[in-house]
Amino acid sequence: MSEAQDRIKDQAGPCGIVCVSCPLGSGVVAECAGRTKKNIVDCRIPMWSPFVPGGEVIDWAAVDRGLDWMEKYAVCAGCGNGGGPPDCTIRICARERGYELCSSCQDLDSCTKFEWLEGHGSELKEKLKENRGLSKEEYIKKMMNQMPWEA
Numbered sequence: 766m767s768e769a770q771d772r773i774k775d776q777a778g779p780c781g782i783v784c785v786s787c788p789l790g791s792g793v794v795a796e797c798a799g800r801t802k803k804n805i806v807d808c809r810i811p812m813w814s815p816f817v818p819g820g821e822v823i824d825w826a827a828v829d830r831g832l833d834w835m836e837k838y839a840v841c842a843g844c845g846n847g848g849g850p851p852d853c854t855i856r857i858c859a860r861e862r863g864y865e866l867c868s869s870c871q872d873l874d875s876c877t878k879f880e881w882l883e884g885h886g887s888e889l890k891e892k893l894k895e896n897r898g899l900s901k902e903e904y905i906k907k908m909m910n911q912m913p914w915e916a
């Protein structure tokens with residue numbers, strides 16, 4: 766288990782995201798950025814890219830800066846550790862109502878606060894509805910490998 770995974774292994778947001786299953790929470794996105802940066806250097810891609818169609822216009826210094834940024838910052842600490850978008854409407858609401866998971870909320874069916882998560886929002890709502898009554902620990906254990914994306 767990576768350091769990032771260890772940090773968030775027992776966490777889930779009130780929205781039902783199991784943090785260790787999220788590529789931002791698990792550190793997969795940041796690790797991939799670091800690996801890509803290394804591959805660019807090891808494979809000397811900027812040297813030969815101008816000879817491949819479209820490669821001559823790539824700003825490799827900007828790519829490097831972007832990947833560098835992702836390696837440092839594209840890691841979510843999880844809601845429980847102060848991570849996640851600070852203005853997440855779901856987290857703010859669930860905290861105000863005193864719920865660890867929105868599956869405890871009677872208004873889940875009609876709740877519109879998941880809309881900013883677009884397609885994932887409705888999938889997460891369904892998962893929360895299916896798992897009403899489970900504690901956060903039970904939910905994490907059961908849903909760890911059932912998030913609507915690949916970890």
Ligand code: SF4
Nearest residue numbers: 858859867870873876
């Ligand atoms: S209304 Fe209920 S389901 Fe919606 S965000 Fe708030 S606590 Fe969660």
